[in-house]
Amino acid sequence: MSGISEMLTFLALPFIASVVFVLIHAYLGVHVLRRKIVFADLALAQLSALGASVAFANGYDVTSPAGFAYAFVFTAIGAALLTLTRNLARSVSQEAVVGILYVVATAATILVVDRSPLGAEHVKKILVGNIVTVDVAVIAKFAALYAVIGLLHWWVRRPLLSLSSERGPEGRSRLEVWSWDFVFYLSFGIVVTSSVATAGVLLVFSLLIVPAVIGFTFSDKLSFVLLIAWSAGIAASAAGLACSYAFDLPTGATMVTALAGFLVLASLSKVFIVVDAERRRARLQRAAQTAVVAAFVCILVSSMWLIINPSGDQPLLALLERATGLGSATFLSSSEGDTYESAARDIVRFQDEVDRLDAMEKSARYQGPPLADDEIRRIASYQQTFNEMTRGEQFVRNVLQTKARTRERWIIGLPAAIIAIAGLGLSTRWFSRRRRGEGDDHSTYDSAEV
Amino acid sequence: MRAGLRSLVIAAALLAAASASAALRVVATTTDLAALTTAVGGDLVIVESIVPAGIDAEAFESRPGDLDKLRQADLVVRIGLGYDFWLDALVVRVGNKRIMRGGDAYVDASAGIPLLEIRGQGVVNEGGHAHGVGNPHYWLDPEYAIIITASIAEALVRRAPEHRDRIVANRERFLAELRTRLQKWSEALAPYAGATFIAYHNSWPYFARRFRLNVVGYIEPKEGVAPSPAHLARLISLARTSQVKAILHEPYEPEETSRFMAQKLGVPMLKLAISVGSMPDARDYLALFDYNVATVANALRARNP
Numbered sequence: 068m069s070g071i072s073e074m075l076t077f078l079a080l081p082f083i084a085s086v087v088f089v090l091i092h093a094y095l096g097v098h099v100l101r102r103k104i105v106f107a108d109l110a111l112a113q114l115s116a117l118g119a120s121v122a123f124a125n126g127y128d129v130t131s132p133a134g135f136a137y138a139f140v141f142t143a144i145g146a147a148l149l150t151l152t153r154n155l156a157r158s159v160s161q162e163a164v165v166g167i168l169y170v171v172a173t174a175a176t177i178l179v180v181d182r183s184p185l186g187a188e189h190v191k192k193i194l195v196g197n198i199v200t201v202d203v204a205v206i207a208k209f210a211a212l213y214a215v216i217g218l219l220h221w222w223v224r225r226p227l228l229s230l231s232s233e234r235g236p237e238g239r240s241r242l243e244v245w246s247w248d249f250v251f252y253l254s255f256g257i258v259v260t261s262s263v264a265t266a267g268v269l270l271v272f273s274l275l276i277v278p279a280v281i282g283f284t285f286s287d288k289l290s291f292v293l294l295i296a297w298s299a300g301i302a303a304s305a306a307g308l309a310c311s312y313a314f315d316l317p318t319g320a321t322m323v324t325a326l327a328g329f330l331v332l333a334s335l336s337k338v339f340i341v342v343d344a345e346r347r348r349a350r351l352q353r354a355a356q357t358a359v360v361a362a363f364v365c366i367l368v369s370s371m372w373l374i375i376n377p378s379g380d381q382p383l384l385a386l387l388e389r390a391t392g393l394g395s396a397t398f399l400s401s402s403e404g405d406t407y408e409s410a411a412r413d414i415v416r417f418q419d420e421v422d423r424l425d426a427m428e429k430s431a432r433y434q435g436p437p438l439a440d441d442e443i444r445r446i447a448s449y450q451q452t453f454n455e456m457t458r459g460e461q462f463v464r465n466v467l468q469t470k471a472r473t474r475e476r477w478i479i480g481l482p483a484a485i486i487a488i489a490g491l492g493l494s495t496r497w498f499s500r501r502r503r504g505e506g507d508d509h510s511t512y513d514s515a516e517v
Numbered sequence: 518m519r520a521g522l523r524s525l526v527i528a529a530a531l532l533a534a535a536s537a538s539a540a541l542r543v544v545a546t547t548t549d550l551a552a553l554t555t556a557v558g559g560d561l562v563i564v565e566s567i568v569p570a571g572i573d574a575e576a577f578e579s580r581p582g583d584l585d586k587l588r589q590a591d592l593v594v595r596i597g598l599g600y601d602f603w604l605d606a607l608v609v610r611v612g613n614k615r616i617m618r619g620g621d622a623y624v625d626a627s628a629g630i631p632l633l634e635i636r637g638q639g640v641v642n643e644g645g646h647a648h649g650v651g652n653p654h655y656w657l658d659p660e661y662a663i664i665i666t667a668s669i670a671e672a673l674v675r676r677a678p679e680h681r682d683r684i685v686a687n688r689e690r691f692l693a694e695l696r697t698r699l700q701k702w703s704e705a706l707a708p709y710a711g712a713t714f715i716a717y718h719n720s721w722p723y724f725a726r727r728f729r730l731n732v733v734g735y736i737e738p739k740e741g742v743a744p745s746p747a748h749l750a751r752l753i754s755l756a757r758t759s760q761v762k763a764i765l766h767e768p769y770e771p772e773e774t775s776r777f778m779a780q781k782l783g784v785p786m787l788k789l790a791i792s793v794g795s796m797p798d799a800r801d802y803l804a805l806f807d808y809n810v811a812t813v814a815n816a817l818r819a820r821n822p
């Protein structure tokens with residue numbers, strides 16, 4: 068299969084869309100982080116969803132001008148509320164107000180949708196969103212809209228940025244503060260409302276926050292922050308889209324994970340790479356020490372868990388078994404082992420039978436002589452039987468596995484626990500002696516820096 | 518509006534209760550079962566459904582009013598197979614043994630139905646979506662209405678033996694009409710036997726079997742999870758090789774992906790009624806098939822006249 072070209076034709080549009088999204092969202096994210104209102108996008112998006120549902124309940128199509136007007140008016144109301152609550156922020160965090168706004172808007176949407184059930188589809192769409200299915204017209208529309216908003220923000224960058232800064236509204240009249248805040252929230256609301264419907268709440272939230280956080284990790288200068296945020300956002304989107312295609316994963320969730328991965332990489336490189344050699348060595352050493360201790364703790368905990376409850380889930384042991392190929396069968400007598408393996412084969416065989424019957428029934432739906440109801444019933448009862456037999460074999464496997472684990476408990480669990488305890492004791496002693504011997508200068512100036 | 522409707526229903530109920538000896542109050546979980554119960558019970562019954570028209574019964578959240586409905590119910594009719602699993606909790610809350618599993622006022626309409634796609638999993642899969650036992654969308658085979666109405670009629674007779682003849686006559690009349698229409702539906706779709714489709718959700722195996730259609734794939738790979746691009750790419754190449762004629766879409770599911778697929782493949786996206794009332798034209802059980810059959814037949818005729 069022409070894998071790469073297929074992938075490119077499929078992912079080109081979503082990638083362009085995510086670039087467009089990253090450019091505006093990472094920039095707005097800078098404001099949002101500085102204003103400490105990271106959930107405002109959710110509140111505004113939910114308010115516009117409420118507007119759309121109200122429009123729907125009143126008999127307008129969600130995509131009609133009236134539907135859009137409703138959504139816009141509700142977003143504007145949200146923007147006004149956020150503007151007016153800036154002063155409240157002295158006694159209560161504004162984030163609390165944002166949270167309340169979000170929850171109330173969501174609840175109201177549920178109530179409105181309950182009155183006009185067919186509107187539920189629209190609300191569902193806002194929550195899910197799928198960037199894969201975006202088309203050229205939509206991207207062009209977004210690009211134009213974001214360009215207008217971007218230009219507006221460039222034009223009035225001075226008041227907008229200073230109002231988002233730590234210093235706040237000093238030296239400005241209340242009216243002036245209110246109008247700039249309103250401009251900010253309204254444009255912000257319009258952006259997230261449009262993007263959420265295409266990309267979904269999760270992805271929009273991540274695009275807003277994560278690149279900006281990455282930017283602030285490395286710099287405080289706005290132009291650098293933006294440059295870093297944009298590159299990181301675009302790179303993470305590309306990585307997320309490619310992974311989603313390659314590993315057959317839902318796109319939005321994969322992109323969110325990719326963004327988070329870039330954040331982790333950025334923090335790691337901040338700690339280990341963007342420092343002088345001396346400090347890097349000390350930090351790497353300390354990281355290695357922590358990893359060794361953590362590994363011993365993991366081994367200790369899971370060996371204790373194996374000893375206490377051998378029939379429970381043993382995630383680390385299962386991982387080890389899969390990695391070494393030494394399954395539970397190793398700890399069974401040869402006849403038990405045979406039963407264990409043959410049960411596995413039978414499960415596959417029975418499920419193949421179920422699938423074969425399924426395929427037979429499915430093809431008889433539209434070709435050849437149709438199956439009579441009684442034949443369908445017979446197939447169903449065969450499948451039922453095979454499924455029950457599968458469950459039986461599964462049960463046999465579980466019993467034998469528990470048996471094996473009960474033996475492993477002393478053969479593996481006890482030695483592992485002893486090794487882990489010894490390892491923990493030795494390594495912590497060795498590390499602390501080393502640290503004392505190697506000089507205190509690193510640790511003091513490290514902890515002061517971190 | 519709903520309150521108005523309800524008071525109207527209650528008024529009608531009082532009136533009926535006063536005039537006739539007693540109209541049976543039937544609560545059906547879905548609008549389809551409500552429509553079939555009305556067809557069998559005629560004016561002997563007052564039927565309410567729990568899931569409103571056009572709502573995904575598999576993702577339904579019940580409300581206090583549903584308890585009221587069940588409290589006054591003389592008969593409960595459900596889809597079963599875990600499709601309306603939330604009914605069990607409601608009935609336990611009401612505490613009336615007669616409308617519980619095994620009670621004489623309880624009808625599981627899936628009894629006796631030849632089921633498709635039997636799976637050995639628990640009743641409810643992950644995501645609360647119930648295809649774990651078998652495919653639950655069996656009311657979309659119109660011929661199964663014969664079996665479903667038999668179960669309903671039997672239960673109605675059990676509750677009101679004095680009306681046996683009327684119930685039987687109602688059912689016969691309904692089935693006669695159903696058979697005439699079934700003839701017409703089959704004729705309308707007969708030229709397109711084997712036509713291929715892609716559906717959003719796996720709702721159509723029974724419909725496909727009855728009218729000899731072939732649904733080759735589903736957009737929704739797992740219920741409630743957005744499809745991955747790789748899945749869509751596979752689906753598109755599958756659709757091209759099997760020459761898919763249209764995308765079938767359930768009205769309450771998000772449209773983007775279905776529309777996207779339809780665009781990529783250059784085929785129409787058909788919104789079909791998955792239950793009575795989920796499309797404006799699907800006013801009752803027979804109208805649902807009138808609408809679905811006509812929609813599919815028209816689309817196929819337009820593609821190869």
Ligand SMILES: [Zn+2]
Nearest residue numbers: 575718719720
């Ligand atoms: Zn379903």
